[in-house]
Amino acid sequence: MGRLQRELRQNRPFQSTAHEAVVGLIRTADMVRRQMTALVGPQGITLQQFNVLRILRGAGSEARDGVPTLEIADRMIEQTPGVTRLLDRLEAKELVRRQRCPKDRRQHLCWITPKGLALLQKLDEAALRSHEESMKGLRAKDRATFIRLMEAIRAPHQ
Amino acid sequence: MGRLQRELRQNRPFQSTAHEAVVGLIRTADMVRRQMTALVGPQGITLQQFNVLRILRGAGSEARDGVPTLEIADRMIEQTPGVTRLLDRLEAKELVRRQRCPKDRRQHLCWITPKGLALLQKLDEAALRSHEESMKGLRAKDRATFIRLMEAIRAPHQ
DNA sequence: TATCAATACTTGACATGTCAACTATTGTTG
DNA sequence: CAACAATAGTTGACATGTCAAGTATTGATA
Numbered sequence: 388m389g390r391l392q393r394e395l396r397q398n399r400p401f402q403s404t405a406h407e408a409v410v411g412l413i414r415t416a417d418m419v420r421r422q423m424t425a426l427v428g429p430q431g432i433t434l435q436q437f438n439v440l441r442i443l444r445g446a447g448s449e450a451r452d453g454v455p456t457l458e459i460a461d462r463m464i465e466q467t468p469g470v471t472r473l474l475d476r477l478e479a480k481e482l483v484r485r486q487r488c489p490k491d492r493r494q495h496l497c498w499i500t501p502k503g504l505a506l507l508q509k510l511d512e513a514a515l516r517s518h519e520e521s522m523k524g525l526r527a528k529d530r531a532t533f534i535r536l537m538e539a540i541r542a543p544h545q
Numbered sequence: 546m547g548r549l550q551r552e553l554r555q556n557r558p559f560q561s562t563a564h565e566a567v568v569g570l571i572r573t574a575d576m577v578r579r580q581m582t583a584l585v586g587p588q589g590i591t592l593q594q595f596n597v598l599r600i601l602r603g604a605g606s607e608a609r610d611g612v613p614t615l616e617i618a619d620r621m622i623e624q625t626p627g628v629t630r631l632l633d634r635l636e637a638k639e640l641v642r643r644q645r646c647p648k649d650r651r652q653h654l655c656w657i658t659p660k661g662l663a664l665l666q667k668l669d670e671a672a673l674r675s676h677e678e679s680m681k682g683l684r685a686k687d688r689a690t691f692i693r694l695m696e697a698i699r700a701p702h703q
Numbered sequence: 704t705a706t707c708a709a710t711a712c713t714t715g716a717c718a719t720g721t722c723a724a725c726t727a728t729t730g731t732t733g
Numbered sequence: 734c735a736a737c738a739a740t741a742g743t744t745g746a747c748a749t750g751t752c753a754a755g756t757a758t759t760g761a762t763a
Binding site for chain 1: 547548549552554555560561562563564565566567568569570571572573574575576577578579581600603604619620622623624669672673676677679680681682683685687688689690691692694695696697698699700701702703
């Protein structure tokens, strides 16, 4: 009887290795997600909102021109249909600024505000520590393997 | 520049291997979750509801006595505060039956109904295929490694 | 045995997620 | 250049998730 099966106190064995991998994956991600949520929550934002802010900061050179809404949706770590409303809330908190694109008036361009940047900076260190904490069960070499295996999982689905 | 960084079209590199592992993990799990959701959705249930049904079926020998609500919460793959309402909806669909425990009237015991069992049976094959599909990027040996690495990640957090 | 803490939920209030339908604007094609 | 499709997003309706506070019941203690 495997460890995961014990964790979930199930009496049936997994139907296949693939099944065990899927369940383990969802369970592990949930754990890590919760850690991150606990980190950003006290600052009044959700994990998704945090992700949007990081996208806007991380956009790099193109950040000056602003990032269109759907471009943000595309870059989200987790697929998120409700980006508009995410941005509404971030704008209400003055962490993000939006403006219609003059060249293509269908687009809305987004920027992170100085207030948003300050919030991210405040979270940066804690996030770094949190990631280390989440992955403390793996040594450097195993982390690299883990990353590689997940890329192999995602590759056929793009 | 790593593959994941390209996937997310970020111009900033990851701050650490742990960071890349965390982001990859959440992203990969989201992908797999979506596949599963797409599978069970057409049957009118959510992934969490599906999980509850599988818990009730998988409870094994103790299933005769029924499973208390909080026991279900404990066994969920993903931590879920709203088990009561999950059960409400499942009961409304007649996939689950509930009853007060006579020995401890605080507890509510739950069983899967024949209708619930039939629904699970209908989904079993498709779920098996879906798990294979999700993990098709990994060969058998890599799957075992992957499972082991995730257990190592979770172990320090129990 | 009355009181108090702990357990096992349930409920309310509110934020978030999700899907489908809708609007505005821009490209494309006969 | 008019008509139509495609793009980029918004909005509405509803389900789900989440947190805090409330209720019923049981166990432990003075």
